[in-house]
Amino acid sequence: MQSLIVTFYINGKACAYPVKPDQTSLDLIRNGLGLTGTKEGCSEGDCGSCTVAVGSLAKGRIYYRAMTSCILPAVKLHGKHVITIEGLSKGERLHPIQQAILENRATQCGFCTPGVIMSLFCLFAGSRHPSVERINAALEGNLCRCTGYESIRQAAYQVSEGLRRRLISAGRDILPEYEAKVRKGLAGIKGGPDAVKVPEGNEGGTAAYHAPKTLPRLFAILKRMRSCRRYRLISGGTDVMVDRNIKGMFPENLVDISGIPALDGIKLGRKNLSIGANVTLAQIIESPLVVRQLPVLAETAARMASAQVRNAATLAGNLANASPIADMGVLMLALGARLKLASPKGSRTANIDDFYKAYRKTCLGDHELIVRMEVPLGGARYSFLKSAKRRAVDISTANSAVKLKFSNGMISEARIALGGVAPIPILADKAARYLMGRELCEETIAKAAELAAAACSPISDVRGGAEYRRTLVRNHVVRHLAALKNSMSLVPSTKRGQGCV
Incomplete structure (x- = not known):
């Protein structure tokens, strides 16, 4: 297996350490560096016992984010400052x-x-x-x-x-007293995943790490691999490391796209909000642009996973993972997003309606990836709901999202998306068509809820039975439409995007 050298700081001390592409930061911290204060619990990023602070240098300051080290690839520590529990106290004085x-x-x-x-x-x-x-x-x-x-x-x-x-x-x-020293040290480390050193004689192996800095370089790497089964693209890498920890599965090649600037950033266009494939859920929550233009997107992101996972996980990854209960998949379907895709053969645009093909299958072709997601803006109202065993850090039993536009009190556009009730996220088209040209009265809401429930084909599993999921959908739609009806009298319709979660 390929060996890599990552250079970083840990608890104020410079470190250059050999790691493997499939090695977790937790393994490096506990077994490599002997810092056993960080604990291993669930091995899938849920319990938080392995949380560490990972600091990145930007504009002369170190910004720290909590990360679950059990699903953070060790190679991702390059150019960072890691603080563990051992790095907080000052001698006998507690933090x-x-x-x-x-x-x-x-x-x-x-x-x-x-x-x-x-x-x-x-x-x-x-x-x-x-x-x-x-x-x-x-x-x-x-x-x-x-x-x-x-x-x-x-x-x-x-x-x-x-x-x-x-x-x-x-x-x-x-902040620790060694912070100033670390700032100077990090400034001297060539940053970015592409700067990870591959020792001579270790260029290949059963698991290799690639970190292109441009899309052309990415495509050149992918073309050499021929089969898509030989690699996994990662930005945060959370799902890949869960597979490694729980299922013992790891790809032959790990291709890290987090260092490609073309995949970064949130931009406001004339009629849409454009979100890069590397944008994390945390960045969406913290973006003033998202909060102002499309608050339902930030509110939905805040209901997903935990702060630690949101600091690494991306919106694009949530879509490409193609889970039928992915919260962002359902929301983006309701919003009518368009996906900018690219491959060695060129680029194209796909409607989110055509993205999901079958269970865990998408329209992405060989060596193709999501580059950006574009969400239309303008005069609509939105709502997202999820039902789960826990309010936080849990996947949905069922989830749903609704987008409505009104004209003179009548519905002029409607989209109702459902998750957890079919092999893929689906649109309740009959319910949406029924709403067109109608006011949101009690009878209309009840009928739309029944039509949405009829669109479902759920299964029974440990999270709930099929009929329970239909009931959830029926109740979700009633809550969505009642909330959006109430919002019409509370918020001026001239605002671009109103939402409730």
Whole structure:
């Protein structure tokens, strides 16, 4: 297997370490570097016990994000600053977050505690006075079977209050004292995944890593591989590492597209919002452009996975994964998105309506990838709903999204998308056609809900029976249409995109 050299900082110390393409950051941290404070729990990014802070240098500052190291490829640490639980305290003096955890009795068995503390560290390193909602969101990806969470939240509130009253210094107490040294060191590391070194004599092997910096270079690599079965494209790489950890599966070649600038960024066009394939769910949530132009997109992203996973996972990856319960697949179907695709043979545009072909199958051809997603804007109202066992960090039993346009109180355009009730995300076309030219009265809403439920062909599994899923769809559509009806009297229709989740 190919060996790679990643250069990064960990807890303030420079490190150049050999890794394998299929190696997780957790394995490197615990078994390679001997930092065993970071724990291994679920091995699929759900429990948060392996959370570490991963810092990236931008505009002279290090920005830290919480990451689940069990599904973060170790090669992704190149040019980063990693902080683990061992890197927070200063000798015998505890970090303010550690001290708050202790004083509020917010730890019992202690297995989850390092991950909890690192999630809170990333929160307070980036936001001096987070709201209660943001504190709770930061902790969603950290499971604790002992405390009941209230003591953990109280510890976070104590730190927040200490910052507000200036009892704790954001710069001196929250950030480690070695931060300035690390900033200088990171500036001297050639950044980007393409800068990972391949030692001489290790250019190939059973698992090889490729990190092109341009689309032409990407296509040249893909053409050499001939068969699509020989590689996986990754940006965040979360699904690939879950397959590696749980199923023992890993591709012959890992092709990392996260360093291709053409796949970055969120742009506002004359009539659409254009989102690059490398844009993460976290970037969507944090984008003022998305929040202003298409709030339902940011709100839906916030309901997916955890903060740690959203920091790595991309919208494009959620679509290309082709899961019938993918939240973004259902939302983008309702929004009527268009996908910009590219391959060595050229580029084309595909309507989202034609993207899903069968269970886990899309219209993507050989060596083809999503480059950008374009969402139309202009005068519509949107709604997204998901039903799951848990409110956060859970996949949907069923999900749905609705887009409506109104003209003089009558519906002039309607799209109803459903997930978890067929092998692929589907449009309830009969229900949408029925809504055209009608007002949203009680009778209309009830009839549309029945038509949507009739469009389903669900299965029964551990998450729910077929009839239960039909009931969810029926209730979802009633809730969607009632909410959108109410929004008409609350918000001026001149705004480009109104949403509710």
